[in-house]
Amino acid sequence: MAVKNLPIVPSGDPGALVEAANYATWRIFRPVITESAKVNPIVTLYCPDGAITVDESGAEVNYKLCKGCGICAKESEGIQMVPEYTGPKGVF
Amino acid sequence: MNKVLITGSEAAALGAKLAKIEVLGYYPITPAFPAMERLSKYIEDGELNCKFIRVESDHSALASVLGGSLAGARSYTVTNSQGLLLMTEVVYHAAGLRQPIVMGVANRALSAPHSRFPEHGDAVSQGATGWIQLFSENNQDVLDNTIQAFRVAEELRTPVMVNYEGYLQSHTLEEVFVPDQGKVDAFLPLKRMPALDVTNPRGVNTVAGPDVYTDYKYIQNAAMEQALELIPKVAADYNREFGANSCGLIEGYMMDDAEHAIVAMGSIVGTARLLVDELRKQGKKIGLVKVKTWRPFPAQAVNQILKNVKYVTVLDKNIVFGVGGALATDIKANLYGQGSMVINGAILGLGGGKCGVKEIKEAVDHTESSENKNRSEWIGL
Structure with a gap:
């Protein structure tokens, strides 16, 4: 067997883990921007994963990075946590 | 300089x-x-x-x-x-x-x-x-x-x-x-x-x-x-x-005709040199191997320098519980099948305990009088 050709420093593209985990299967609730204009830009600092951005064009959540912790929705208006799973009740 | x-x-x-x-x-x-x-x-x-x-x-x-x-x-x-x-x-x-x-x-x-x-x-x-x-x-x-x-x-x-x-x-x-x-x-x-x-x-x-x-x-x-x-x-x-005198993996001291080798690393090597000098004056064919590189373990170099000795005393200022001294364990593992010398490990100088010429001499004497090759001797209890 030949040794595989690998980078000396074990590394990968950003978000490789997220891709591997098939886009955030760990999330039970997702933050949804309900009123972009009301979102307090401070949430960009509160977010542990750098998953939310707020600029002139409004607020946006990167669902590849978001773990669904809900801190942004707790700290700011204009964001609501909604269940990821919308199938029949009683599954969870 | x-x-x-x-x-x-x-x-x-x-x-x-x-x-x-x-x-x-x-x-x-x-x-x-x-x-x-x-x-x-x-x-x-x-x-x-x-x-x-x-x-x-x-x-x-x-x-x-x-x-x-x-x-x-x-x-x-x-x-x-x-x-x-x-x-x-x-x-x-x-x-x-x-x-x-x-x-x-x-x-x-x-x-x-x-x-x-x-x-x-x-x-x-x-x-x-x-x-x-x-x-x-x-x-x-x-x-x-x-x-x-x-x-x-x-x-x-x-x-x-x-x-x-x-x-x-x-x-x-x-x-x-x-x-x-x-x-x-x-x-x-x-x-x-x-x-x-x-x-x-x-x-x-x-x-x-x-x-x-x-x-x-x-x-x-x-x-x-x-x-x-x-x-x-x-x-x-x-x-x-x-113009320095730095060894690479190991250094042999008085090892050319040695029958008994002390193997050690760290500051105790300097003390062991004194004992080797003293015993050489009394006509004893004893030498010293200083291990500078412990990881990776210089197996070949150690095996080569120890191939003709009868006794090996390994000084360990450490204890791997249930096994013995780390250096002695490495040396025994690497000399497996390479000869019939007596290899004894000595545990000494733990936590600042005494590890002078007297204690090293005790370890050397123990190796030559012992028939047990697989245990570590604790010096200075």
Whole structure:
């Protein structure tokens, strides 16, 4: 067997883990921007994963990075946590 | 080259200064702290252009140094005992991420019970981490090993620990020859190998699945094996450039016709030399093997130098519980099937316990009178 050709420093593209985990299967609730204009830009600092951005064009959540912790929705208006799973009740 | 009277801590700091380190992460711990104090003074006085990162724990100290190294800076830290244990997680990270970090370790016994005295237990606890480990017999070794460590680390992209014993070396003055800065610059050209690039962001230490993890470890181990060839070459280069007398993997003393060999590493080597001189005067064919490079283990070199002896006494200032001394265990494992000599390990000098000429003599006598080849003898109970 030949040794595989690998980078000396074990590394990968950003978000490789997220891709591997098939886009955030760990999330039970997702933050949804309900009123972009009301979102307090401070949430960009509160977010542990750098998953939310707020600029002139409004607020946006990167669902590849978001773990669904809900801190942004707790700290700011204009964001609501909604269940990821919308199938029949009683599954969870 | 000039001659100065300095402690082992100052020798470590001077080595790092001559290597022109760029990042120093440090959390205070005894007896490693004087090395940091000296380095911080060099920085304050403008003699060293280095970013000194003060952190809240030893774990963070090595993590900050790892960050510096990933960004391509020549990075250094010092620690010992409990600090090294707290760092352990990052010790593995640094090796797996192949970062050429150099770390001074002022060896101190591990708690519990609490001890502030010299012993190799802390270094031995890190023997499987993938770091190259060099041991220093005296303060000259501390300086020489530190400078050579940067060269070895950067050529192999593998981190190196330079061990010197707490107090016995860290706080004891000895005469040390200091190489000229210009020559060190030529000996240690800075080759930047940044793993982080802001224009091309990537994640380091990403998940490696079962399909590639073994390959990563194979490649890492291959670098360690390469070190066995590189370390003697670097030492030879160093000796040629600086007129020094630094050994590579091991050094034999009075080994040409020796029937009995003492094998040791660290400061006890110097004490064992005195015993060998004394016994040689009485006509005893005894020699000494100094192990400078403990990881990777120089199996071939050790087997070669011990092939004709009848008795081997291995001195261990450490105990691997339920097994014996680490060095004795390595030597027995590597000599398997290679001869019929009696190999005895001696555990001595734990937590600052006595390990003078008398104690080493006791270990030597025990080896020649013992028929039991598989146990370690505890000296100085």
